[in-house]
Amino acid sequence: MLKDRRNALWRPSRRLFLQGSAAAATALAAPQIARAQNKELYINSWGGPWLEAAQANLFDPFTAETGIKITTVSPVSFAKLAAQVRTGVYEFDVTTLGGGDIVRANQAGIIEDLDSPYEGGLFENGVASHAFATLMAWRTDAGWEETPQSWADFWDVEKFPGARSLQRYAARVLPIALLADGVAPEDLYPLDIERAFAKLDEIKEHIRVWWTGGSQSTQILRDGEVDMIGIWHGRYFEAEDAGAPVDFTWNQAEIDRAYWVVAKDTPNMEAAKMFVEFATSPEPLAGFVSQANYGALNPAANEFVADAAKPRMPTSPDNYPQVFEQDMSNWGGDPEEVSMRFDEWLAS
Amino acid sequence: MAVTLSTLTERRNLWPWLLLAPLAVYLALFFLVPLAEVAIMSVTEPRPGLANYEKVLTGSLYRKVFLNTFATAALVTVCCLLVGYPLAYLMNATTQRRAMMILLLITMSFWTSFLVRTYAWMVLLGNNGPVIWLLETIGFEDPPGILFTRFSSTLAMVHILAPYMIMNIYSVMQKIDRSLIRSAESMGAYGLSLFRHVYLPLTAPGIANGSVLVFVICLGFYVTPVLLGSPREQMAAGLIGHQIEEFLAFGLGSAMAIVLLVVTLIVLAIYSRRFGLDKLYG
Numbered sequence: 001m002l003k004d005r006r007n008a009l010w011r012p013s014r015r016l017f018l019q020g021s022a023a024a025a026t027a028l029a030a031p032q033i034a035r036a037q038n039k040e041l042y043i044n045s046w047g048g049p050w051l052e053a054a055q056a057n058l059f060d061p062f063t064a065e066t067g068i069k070i071t072t073v074s075p076v077s078f079a080k081l082a083a084q085v086r087t088g089v090y091e092f093d094v095t096t097l098g099g100g101d102i103v104r105a106n107q108a109g110i111i112e113d114l115d116s117p118y119e120g121g122l123f124e125n126g127v128a129s130h131a132f133a134t135l136m137a138w139r140t141d142a143g144w145e146e147t148p149q150s151w152a153d154f155w156d157v158e159k160f161p162g163a164r165s166l167q168r169y170a171a172r173v174l175p176i177a178l179l180a181d182g183v184a185p186e187d188l189y190p191l192d193i194e195r196a197f198a199k200l201d202e203i204k205e206h207i208r209v210w211w212t213g214g215s216q217s218t219q220i221l222r223d224g225e226v227d228m229i230g231i232w233h234g235r236y237f238e239a240e241d242a243g244a245p246v247d248f249t250w251n252q253a254e255i256d257r258a259y260w261v262v263a264k265d266t267p268n269m270e271a272a273k274m275f276v277e278f279a280t281s282p283e284p285l286a287g288f289v290s291q292a293n294y295g296a297l298n299p300a301a302n303e304f305v306a307d308a309a310k311p312r313m314p315t316s317p318d319n320y321p322q323v324f325e326q327d328m329s330n331w332g333g334d335p336e337e338v339s340m341r342f343d344e345w346l347a348s
Numbered sequence: 349m350a351v352t353l354s355t356l357t358e359r360r361n362l363w364p365w366l367l368l369a370p371l372a373v374y375l376a377l378f379f380l381v382p383l384a385e386v387a388i389m390s391v392t393e394p395r396p397g398l399a400n401y402e403k404v405l406t407g408s409l410y411r412k413v414f415l416n417t418f419a420t421a422a423l424v425t426v427c428c429l430l431v432g433y434p435l436a437y438l439m440n441a442t443t444q445r446r447a448m449m450i451l452l453l454i455t456m457s458f459w460t461s462f463l464v465r466t467y468a469w470m471v472l473l474g475n476n477g478p479v480i481w482l483l484e485t486i487g488f489e490d491p492p493g494i495l496f497t498r499f500s501s502t503l504a505m506v507h508i509l510a511p512y513m514i515m516n517i518y519s520v521m522q523k524i525d526r527s528l529i530r531s532a533e534s535m536g537a538y539g540l541s542l543f544r545h546v547y548l549p550l551t552a553p554g555i556a557n558g559s560v561l562v563f564v565i566c567l568g569f570y571v572t573p574v575l576l577g578s579p580r581e582q583m584a585a586g587l588i589g590h591q592i593e594e595f596l597a598f599g600l601g602s603a604m605a606i607v608l609l610v611v612t613l614i615v616l617a618i619y620s621r622r623f624g625l626d627k628l629y630g
Contacts (some may be wrong), residue, residue: 034559079593079594104596207498223474225496343409347580
């Protein structure tokens with residue numbers, strides 16, 4: 001993919017150069033290209049099914065409407081978002097953040113102040129876009145007599161022997177451990193951090209992979225490297241659609257909200273803000289979530305969501321009662337400290 | 349007309365420096381300046397002081413990861429030596445033509461990208477890969493998963509680094525004066541004692557060169573242990589990346605990078621005192 005500037009970290013000057021030449025061209029040439037620098041927008045991409053849906057429903061229609069070209073940059077990197085503000089070299093103007101990261105990003109002052117394009121849409125300077133879930137999935141060829149029902153079964157290595165995998169991300173894994181230990185979803189927050197780590201101790205030796213990337217999680221499930229996994233629902237359906245012998249449950253799936261944010265002080269501010277508004281407006285958002293099976297967070301989008309897409313959406317009326325939501329405002333500890341402890345725990 | 353060149357060649361001490369200048373300027377701009385920035389960051393982020401170093405040198409996670417980095421580098425070095433020495437010996441003992449064939453096979457993996465080789469190991473060692481299949485066919489019931497363990501990451505690193513060892517040892521072996529071996533034989537040394545007292549000491553410089561190169565390169569390995577290993581055996585470079593990506597801990601990551609650099613320099617300094625650094629370059 002030509003558009004994917006994967007190694008851009010190592011040659012960040014290219015864009016500066018391009019902008020420099022654009023500026024020079026503006027100075028030299030006719031006034032009609034004076035707006036040239038605003039004609040391109042760089043968006044941080046998650047790749048996979050996310051990118052396909054975003055390209056078809058958000059990026060291409062936005063370009064058609066405004067004439068602003070969109071280039072995607074992979075992978076999604078919180079560190080790069082911060083580094084951009086520090087160095088003033090911008091690789092991307094717009095990105096999405098989950099509930100855990102957006103609080104940190106806003107506190108660190110690395111994202112731009114935004115206005116809410118729809119009522120109740122703004123959280124910590126991010127515009128709520130879509131909900132995604134971390135759910136429990138497994139291989140149907142693992143040879144078990146019963147079907148796993150809940151995270152407690154994920155921990156039950158006697159009844160369901162086999163290798164397991166979870167994301168290397170404390171904010172998502174700790175609530176799951178507490179559910180497995182019998183805490184009711186409504187009593188989860190604030191989290192009992194000690195109890196969660198104690199429960200994680202039990203499963204540690206059975207976790208073969210702590211996955212760090214979405215495509216990696218699909219791959220290890222599809223290739224049978226693990227028998228049971230906590231995986232993003234979009235990535236699960238990717239494995240299922242590829243024909244892998246897999247199954248899953250919505251029960252106790254963990255909902256995260258994704259927010260569009262604009263990198264602080266980006267030179268493409270105007271286009272970036274326009275895009276965020278466009279991407280969270282009802283019709284484009286409905287198309288995006290219908291294709292990628294996310295749950296739309298702008299309620300006005302729901303009337304445009306096709307019924308056929310709903311069974312795969314974590315927020316649809318059938319599925320929503322079975323899932324639980326992250327609560328970052330009442331989390332139960334300093335997420336950063338807990339993450340560091342989680343890292344030490346992983347290495348020990 | 350040829351004045352400039354001849355005057356330059358006459359001032360012999362100036363000529364080499366002129367030749368070096370483009371590289372020196374390049375390195376200064378693109379290596380030393382960013383490195384200095386890393387060093388500065390390590391004592392200024394998030395606030396001025398040595399807190400980052402204190403954390404890196406006393407925190408249990410960092411100590412464990414650094415120790416593991418050295419242990420892994422040492423293990424990889426030993427494995428490379430065990431694999432590489434006999435192969436270099438074979439290349440030296442066989443005909444020139446066959447030696448070239450072996451050399452070609454060894455260097456061929458150099459032409460493949462690092463990442464591709466790492467993914468190739470994932471395919472080979474995976475649960476549905478040929479290695480597990482082979483284990484099952486020869487009678488292993490329920491063979492243990494070998495991917496994402498210390499074994500798989502070490503194996504891949506040995507594969508990537510072994511050529512450095514082999515070529516170093518081979519080049520030293522080639523220069524050994526055969527008459528030394530013959531005279532040792534005439535004095536009654538043969539077999540193991542010939543190897544221990546004559547051949548091994550003669551190839552020692554090659555072993556030392558290869559080992560230092562492999563060890564030092566291995567200290568900084570990033571992608572292979574991250575993709576093929578597990579967090580329990582993570583290495584310093586992986587943790588540096590993780591610290592920055594996950595916690596935006598630029599200062600802490602920089603301090604770890606500087607500690608790793610200093611330790612690497614110490615290894616090279618010890619080697620330099622013992623053998624001379626120039627030996628590394630043949």
